[in-house]
Amino acid sequence: MRMSKLYLQTLREVPAEAELPSHKLLLRSGMIKRLVSGVYTYLPLGYKVIKKIENIVREEMDAIDSQEVHMSAIQPAELWQESGRWDAFGPEMFRLRDRHNREFCLGPTHEEIFTDMIRFDIKSYKQLPLSLYQIQTKYRDEKRPRFGLMRCREFIMKDAYTFDLDPEGMRKSYFDMWKAYEKIFDRCGINYKVVEGDSGAMGGSDSHEFMATSEFGESAMAYCNDCDYAATDEKAKFIYEVNSQDENELNVEKIHTPNARTIDELKELFNTTGDKFVKTLLYSANDKVVAVLVPGDRELNEIKLINTLGVLEHDLFMADEETVKKVTGAEVGFAGPINLKGDVRILVDSRVANMKNFIVGANETDYHLKNVNYGKDFAGEIVDDLLLVKEGDKCPNCRSPLNMDRGIEIGNIFQLGTKYTDALNATYLDENGKAAQIWMGSHGVGVSRTMAAIIEQNYDENGIIWPLSVAPYQVLVTIVNIKDAEQVALGEKLYEELSNLGIEVLLDDRNERAGVKFKDADLIGTPIRVTVGKKASENILEFSLRKDGNKEEVNVSEVMNKIKEEFTNQGLRI
Numbered sequence: 001m002r003m004s005k006l007y008l009q010t011l012r013e014v015p016a017e018a019e020l021p022s023h024k025l026l027l028r029s030g031m032i033k034r035l036v037s038g039v040y041t042y043l044p045l046g047y048k049v050i051k052k053i054e055n056i057v058r059e060e061m062d063a064i065d066s067q068e069v070h071m072s073a074i075q076p077a078e079l080w081q082e083s084g085r086w087d088a089f090g091p092e093m094f095r096l097r098d099r100h101n102r103e104f105c106l107g108p109t110h111e112e113i114f115t116d117m118i119r120f121d122i123k124s125y126k127q128l129p130l131s132l133y134q135i136q137t138k139y140r141d142e143k144r145p146r147f148g149l150m151r152c153r154e155f156i157m158k159d160a161y162t163f164d165l166d167p168e169g170m171r172k173s174y175f176d177m178w179k180a181y182e183k184i185f186d187r188c189g190i191n192y193k194v195v196e197g198d199s200g201a202m203g204g205s206d207s208h209e210f211m212a213t214s215e216f217g218e219s220a221m222a223y224c225n226d227c228d229y230a231a232t233d234e235k236a237k238f239i240y241e242v243n244s245q246d247e248n249e250l251n252v253e254k255i256h257t258p259n260a261r262t263i264d265e266l267k268e269l270f271n272t273t274g275d276k277f278v279k280t281l282l283y284s285a286n287d288k289v290v291a292v293l294v295p296g297d298r299e300l301n302e303i304k305l306i307n308t309l310g311v312l313e314h315d316l317f318m319a320d321e322e323t324v325k326k327v328t329g330a331e332v333g334f335a336g337p338i339n340l341k342g343d344v345r346i347l348v349d350s351r352v353a354n355m356k357n358f359i360v361g362a363n364e365t366d367y368h369l370k371n372v373n374y375g376k377d378f379a380g381e382i383v384d385d386l387l388l389v390k391e392g393d394k395c396p397n398c399r400s401p402l403n404m405d406r407g408i409e410i411g412n413i414f415q416l417g418t419k420y421t422d423a424l425n426a427t428y429l430d431e432n433g434k435a436a437q438i439w440m441g442s443h444g445v446g447v448s449r450t451m452a453a454i455i456e457q458n459y460d461e462n463g464i465i466w467p468l469s470v471a472p473y474q475v476l477v478t479i480v481n482i483k484d485a486e487q488v489a490l491g492e493k494l495y496e497e498l499s500n501l502g503i504e505v506l507l508d509d510r511n512e513r514a515g516v517k518f519k520d521a522d523l524i525g526t527p528i529r530v531t532v533g534k535k536a537s538e539n540i541l542e543f544s545l546r547k548d549g550n551k552e553e554v555n556v557s558e559v560m561n562k563i564k565e566e567f568t569n570q571g572l573r574i
Helices: 021-028 044-063 077-083 112-122 167-187 263-270 303-308 321-328 350-354 419-421 448-457 485-500 515-522 532-536 556-569
Strands: 032-036 040-041 073-077 094-097 103-106 132-140 154-164 192-196 207-213 219-223 230-232 251-254 278-285 288-297 317-318 342-349 358-361 368-370 382-383 403-417 428-429 435-437 440-448 473-480 505-508 528-532 539-544 551-555
Touching: 021 032, 021 448, 032 251, 040 044, 044 132, 044 154, 044 167, 044 448, 073 077, 077 103, 112 132, 112 154, 112 419, 112 440, 154 448, 167 192, 167 207, 167 403, 167 419, 167 440, 192 219, 207 219, 207 448, 207 515, 230 321, 278 303, 278 321, 278 358, 288 303, 288 321, 288 350, 303 342, 317 551, 342 350, 350 382, 382 403, 403 419, 403 448, 419 440, 435 448, 440 448, 473 485, 473 515, 485 528, 485 532, 505 515, 532 539, 539 556, 551 556
Parallel strands: 192 230, 288 342, 342 382, 473 505, 473 528
Antiparallel strands: 032 040, 073 103, 094 103, 132 154, 154 440, 192 207, 207 403, 219 230, 219 403, 251 368, 278 288, 278 317, 358 368, 403 440, 428 435, 528 539, 539 551
């Protein structure tokens, strides 16, 4: 491709809307263009990257005998109503009606649609296992679209669905997909971790997420260096030991605590540490008030709370000031578990049940209670774990300290079981002619997210540094001065020879200053660069790699070997 013909608008200034490095660089390099909040146009260079990632996905899906289809993005409401998710999915679903007033949505995912298709086509155990996938645009009406391609209202995704005879078959398909994902992300040049994830709205049992490590990642993950334990912070389990179990239980005392509402203020007032307190957090869930008790030095994990309550994420809110005053009889900051008013459901983290003589709010303004003990002074529902993991917590497997890192979710795999095949009555006839339920898995790769994740791991102050496998063009040939006939002739010759070998070449033949060309070259990040300059008459070129910036003069006869060497180093063939 000649840059003189390329639709490319690079920017020198960082757009005000951009937050993450990938967002800034995708806009500045002319890879994408914002249409409205959370919706982007993929311009020629950016779309070439998308297609390359898609092709890698296709090759690895095909290698495990998953077959590609293409479903409609418009989905009828009745299928979602049949599965029970039409109302459950929440406000992120784009909903619409046709001229006949029939309800539809723009598909955020396709479990119902694939299940509906196979329930009419799969009759016999001889037709299973089956694996189908598609690469398609998805739609989710994010409350606050942000971070460029990380959290959009429209995004490109590969979703695969596996259908098996039994749980063992489902698990085999799950791990086949796991291995395929490892190959996909390895080929894309991404550093990633595989962590346990929360199944969320997808349902089912086990799930894992593939997380590209990044300091700017929107998700946190915990992992152990001494064993293979790793999980998102939403899912992570850990050992938290209470140190007061051997104390004798004392009698409750009411203490005047004027204007002391926060744990930090109370620590100073009581001259003690945060683990001597228990926080009472008040929530509204499906119009009912829930009091949640956690140790004062720890944070509540709201996803664990949602799963324990069995409610939807959009149905859980922090209680407003009016509700707090109604159930406690006090101002905000003095809530406690004793003598709450009305029908309040109390959930207690299991560590609280093992603490002794702790301090809680008195449900009276400017007062707290000390020497409170679970079981003796109040009761509630005990759950195994409601806490959010933090750096240094002990691994649940080997008790070594856990490490924390941030990441970008680029892939996920779910063991759905029979959640959808039960709801939509998808069965097959077994060897004895009896009806049996189909076991199902759901597996996604965020194609557009993967593009952004690659940039988050591959950039410098000058621009993007694409891995060769996904770069929009593999080699950039820059003619420094297009008014120099010898430079033009040598540049054109190189362009033709490389193109004939099947190498994707970008020829910068623009009538621009050399500085502009070099800045654009850095910005768009083509991996291999050949510059045709003043020594063209001597058949001397400048060769460099975008990833290290080292430049060397080479004879034109050596260029091809240099290019082939770099392809070999990155595991590619010409």
